[in-house]
Amino acid sequence: MAVQAGVSATPVPPAAPGAAFGPAVALSCRECGERTPLGPAFACALCFGPLEVAYELPAADPGELRRRIESGPNSIWRYAPLLPVPADVAGRPNLAPGFTKLVKADNLARELGVTGGLYVKDDSGNPTHSFKDRVVAIAVEAARAFGFTTLSCSSTGNLAGAVGAAAARAGLRSCVFIPHDLEAGKVVMAAVYGGDLVAIEGTYDDVNRFCSELIGDPLGEGWGFVNVNLRPYYGEGSKTLAYEICEQLGWRLPDQIVVPVASGSQLTKIDKGLRELIALGLVEDRPYRIFGAQATGCSPVARAFKDGHDVVRPVRPDTIAKSLAIGNPADGPYVLDIARRTGGAVEDVTDEQVVAAIELLARTEGVFAETAGGVTVGVTKKLLDAGVLDPSLTTVVLNTGDGLKTLDAVAAGPRATIRPSLDAFRAAGLAG
Ligand SMILES: *Cc1c(COP(=O)(O)O)cnc(C)c1O
Numbered sequence: 001m002a003v004q005a006g007v008s009a010t011p012v013p014p015a016a017p018g019a020a021f022g023p024a025v026a027l028s029c030r031e032c033g034e035r036t037p038l039g040p041a042f043a044c045a046l047c048f049g050p051l052e053v054a055y056e057l058p059a060a061d062p063g064e065l066r067r068r069i070e071s072g073p074n075s076i077w078r079y080a081p082l083l084p085v086p087a088d089v090a091g092r093p094n095l096a097p098g099f100t101k102l103v104k105a106d107n108l109a110r111e112l113g114v115t116g117g118l119y120v121k122d123d124s125g126n127p128t129h130s131f132k133d134r135v136v137a138i139a140v141e142a143a144r145a146f147g148f149t150t151l152s153c154s155s156t157g158n159l160a161g162a163v164g165a166a167a168a169r170a171g172l173r174s175c176v177f178i179p180h181d182l183e184a185g186k187v188v189m190a191a192v193y194g195g196d197l198v199a200i201e202g203t204y205d206d207v208n209r210f211c212s213e214l215i216g217d218p219l220g221e222g223w224g225f226v227n228v229n230l231r232p233y234y235g236e237g238s239k240t241l242a243y244e245i246c247e248q249l250g251w252r253l254p255d256q257i258v259v260p261v262a263s264g265s266q267l268t269k270i271d272k273g274l275r276e277l278i279a280l281g282l283v284e285d286r287p288y289r290i291f292g293a294q295a296t297g298c299s300p301v302a303r304a305f306k307d308g309h310d311v312v313r314p315v316r317p318d319t320i321a322k323s324l325a326i327g328n329p330a331d332g333p334y335v336l337d338i339a340r341r342t343g344g345a346v347e348d349v350t351d352e353q354v355v356a357a358i359e360l361l362a363r364t365e366g367v368f369a370e371t372a373g374g375v376t377v378g379v380t381k382k383l384l385d386a387g388v389l390d391p392s393l394t395t396v397v398l399n400t401g402d403g404l405k406t407l408d409a410v411a412a413g414p415r416a417t418i419r420p421s422l423d424a425f426r427a428a429g430l431a432g
Pocket residue numbers: 130131132158159260261262263264265266267323324370372400401
């Protein structure tokens with residue numbers, strides 16, 4: 001089991017009244033099912049398995065629930081009845097992320113030979129330009145409910161910016177930790193909101209280990225680490241990607257969905273979200289396939305998938321897809337389970353293929369993805385070429401971040417630099 005550290009050593013503050021967590025009723029262990037009260041805990045006291053949020057979901061008539069969601073705000077808060085947040089969450093100071101575009105990618109589909117409908121879920125449209133705003137928004141509500149005063153995280157880049165911004169808006173202090181060698185765009189985004197940013201000499205996995213130590217130390221008292229001691233709540237934010245995709249497809253499940261894998265949290269919660277929609281009768285119950293995408297330079301889950309292993313052997317990351325550079329992914333084994341159970345796969349692409357895919361998506365659809373989006377588009381192409389993805393089925397590819405944050409990955413620039421004269425332009429040979 002790849003769960004980091006043990007149970008939080010921070011004394012558990014009394015849980016706020018139930019209403020703070022909406023339909024959520026407990027935390028439950030993903031491994032053994034043991035239930036524990038809603039609190040800032042992340043590992044099962046019995047078996048150290050990861051905890052996740054358990055619900056008593058509304059027994060409403062599906063048509064009624066659908067109408068209620070559709071008349072809600074244009075943000076993840078339209079799904080508040082399915083999330084561990086208070087009913088009045090939309091009126092609180094937060095960044096109201098989500099409800100990003102589902103782009104019907106017909107040009108890309110033609111290029112890749114997809115006939116069943118190809119869509120790009122473009123999460124670069126979030127407030128800090130990555131999907132991380134979704135997960136942080138839920139974690140902030142939990143932090144408030146538990147009385148935490150400092151919001152923190154270990155980050156591969158995007159999370160630090162999302163936490164900084166969300167804390168600023170919520171009026172919380174923030175102190176976030178990143179590896180020292182991140183892209184300038186992510187460092188600036190993480191620092192500009194006025195919280196404290198600390199660069200750690202090491203990889204993300206070193207940063208994460210450091211944060212686990214900090215949680216157990218008096219130095220970290222009163223701190224909510226969104227992806228460590230608030231991880232069960234944080235993870236629920238990724239379900240909203242599944243909800244939105246289905247709603248935007250007209251309350252239909254996609255047949256195939258290609259998801260980037262760093263820690264694996266997002267992929268596992270997209271599966272959870274899809275299963276909830278089926279259980280609630282909001283979509284038809286039929287099979288879907290989930291595919292995981294990694295960069296070859298950090299592909300421990302793809303490796304395990306191809307080798308037929310259940311355990312994920314940690315690696316030392318070396319890739320331009322830094323937002324996905326987690327060498328020891330906490331949810332890796334669950335990603336393997338889901339890919340195998342749904343008939344999907346986990347595949348990886350080289351940095352050269354990532355760059356080519358960023359350019360392909362930009363050229364065909366006008367969407368400028370960060371390297372993680374290059375990974376998903378690249379893997380989609382590779383799996384189509386290999387006959388693993390079925391081109392005749394409805395396929396959704398996630399772009400989880402913005403190309404402006406990973407500018408160094410692409411070498412695009414002016415075709416010519418000329419004097420401002422027609423003669424010079426004519427000489428450059430670009431007319432007509
Ligand atoms: C964090 C991140 C992911 C996925 O992270 P998980 O840890 O697997 O949930 C995907 N894309 C981008 C751009 C990210 O920043």
